[in-house]
Amino acid sequence: MRSTFYKVTIIIVLLLMYKKQYAQQDPQYTQYMYNTMSVNPGYAGQREVLNVTGLYRTQWVGLDGAPETQTFAVHSPLRNENIGLGFSVVNDKLGPSSEVYADANFSYTTPLDNNFTKLSFGLKTGFHNLNLDWSKGIYQDPDLLFNQPVNLWSPSIGAGIYLHSRKWYVGLSVPNFITTNHYDDFQESVAAERMHYFLIGGYVMYLSDDLALKPAFLVKAVSGAPLIADVSANLLIKEKVTLGLAWRWDDSVSALVGFQVSNNVYIGYAYDLTSTHLNNYNSGTHEIMIRFEPSIRRLISPRFF
Numbered sequence: 001m002r003s004t005f006y007k008v009t010i011i012i013v014l015l016l017m018y019k020k021q022y023a024q025q026d027p028q029y030t031q032y033m034y035n036t037m038s039v040n041p042g043y044a045g046q047r048e049v050l051n052v053t054g055l056y057r058t059q060w061v062g063l064d065g066a067p068e069t070q071t072f073a074v075h076s077p078l079r080n081e082n083i084g085l086g087f088s089v090v091n092d093k094l095g096p097s098s099e100v101y102a103d104a105n106f107s108y109t110t111p112l113d114n115n116f117t118k119l120s121f122g123l124k125t126g127f128h129n130l131n132l133d134w135s136k137g138i139y140q141d142p143d144l145l146f147n148q149p150v151n152l153w154s155p156s157i158g159a160g161i162y163l164h165s166r167k168w169y170v171g172l173s174v175p176n177f178i179t180t181n182h183y184d185d186f187q188e189s190v191a192a193e194r195m196h197y198f199l200i201g202g203y204v205m206y207l208s209d210d211l212a213l214k215p216a217f218l219v220k221a222v223s224g225a226p227l228i229a230d231v232s233a234n235l236l237i238k239e240k241v242t243l244g245l246a247w248r249w250d251d252s253v254s255a256l257v258g259f260q261v262s263n264n265v266y267i268g269y270a271y272d273l274t275s276t277h278l279n280n281y282n283s284g285t286h287e288i289m290i291r292f293e294p295s296i297r298r299l300i301s302p303r304f305f
Contacts, residue, residue: 027069027092027101029057030246030254030270030287032200032230033216033305037073037086037105039198040173041122042162044107045077045084049295056289060274060282065095075105082109084120100129103156113165120162122173128156154178160198169305170201197221204304212236214304232256236304242268251275252285266291 029035035055036043052074060066075086086105091098103126109118132150160173175196202216213235220228227249234244234256244256252275258268272285 027067027071027090028220028228028230028248029055029069029071030230030232030248030272030285031055031256031268031289032218033202033214033232033234034258034266034268034289034291035071035073036200036305037075038071038088038090039175039200039218040160040162040171041086041103041105041124041158042107042120042160042171042173043084044075044086044105044122045081045109046107046120046162046164047075047293048077048081049293050074050076052292052294054290055287057285057287059272059285060278061284061286062282063278066282068093083107084109096133098131098133100131101156102126103158107162117163117165120164122160122162124156124158124160124175126156128154128176130154166204168201168203171199173198173200195222202305210238212304216305226250234258234304246270248272254285264293264295 029038032039035053036046053072055069055071057069057071058066059068070091071088073086073088075084077084084105084107086107088101088103088105090101092101093099103124105122105124107120107122109120111118130150130152156176156178158173158175158177160171162169162171162173164170175198177195179195197220199219199221200217202214204212204214206212213233215231215233217232218230228251229249230246231249232244232246232254234242236242240260242256242258242260244258246254246256248254252272254270254272256268256270258266260266268289268291270285270287272287273279274282274284
């Protein structure tokens with residue numbers, strides 16, 4: 001199983017490098033490993049119980065107009081455990097813009113290797129809304145047309161594959177195949193958004209009965225913008241406390257902590273320290289998440305992803 005994980009990961013990474021794709025900054029998360037359905041629809045239902053997750057992120061605290069993101073997601077397997085359904089809403093604010101993504105997620109899972117390894121196919125569809133209020137920004141353009149409020153709606157459809165076992169996972173997804181409009185904070189204008197590619201992966205190593213270590217990564221790529229890569233390592237202690245460190249390439253370093261406060265509730269917090277010149281103008285990034293799983297069903301082995 002381990003060799004399968006390594007082979008698939010290497011193949012996907014090489015494909016991304018061959019295509020010379022790069023990623024622009026979309027809504028991003030430090031605790032991406034606990035917010036997986038927002039990255040890959042194939043994850044819908046993979047917790048094997050009803051899962052409700054909320055996340056709030058405020059980035060670059062102290063900078064006016066800095067990014068702020070709220071995420072809500074719910075997903076669950078159906079009685080036929082090969083099928084998972086989910087729904088997610090993301091509200092992302094940046095300067096004078098507010099973007100809302102609302103999506104329904106569907107996954108179908110087929111067992112491989114006598115059920116030790118499974119392959120999930122995911123689809124997502126929904127809508128995207130871009131709202132721009134230029135009065136909240138500093139945009140100056142002599143053409144009045146480009147100073148009028150903007151409210152644009154567009155459909156979205158994406159897909160993903162998610163290969164996983166009880167100890168590892170790797171997935172590749174495209175959140176939206178349809179070109180939509182978004183706010184370009186560098187040119188302070190509305191720009192066409194290109195297709196993004198997300199690559200995720202993780203591996204759980206059980207160090208003892210009370211300790212489990214999970215390294216994980218997330219790579220975001222799109223042509224015409226720099227590659228974004230996140231690498232993290234989280235240590236689970238007695239299935240109750242999680243401690244972790246993360247690094248975002250050429251952007252930030254992060255510390256993570258989480259508590260399984262009950263059988264049903266997990267609370268996580270992350271703090272990002274900017275590693276670029278922006279660290280002189282902000283006091284860091286805060287991110288908090290709450291995961292609620294109301295089912296009293298206990299899994300045979302603890303889930304670390």
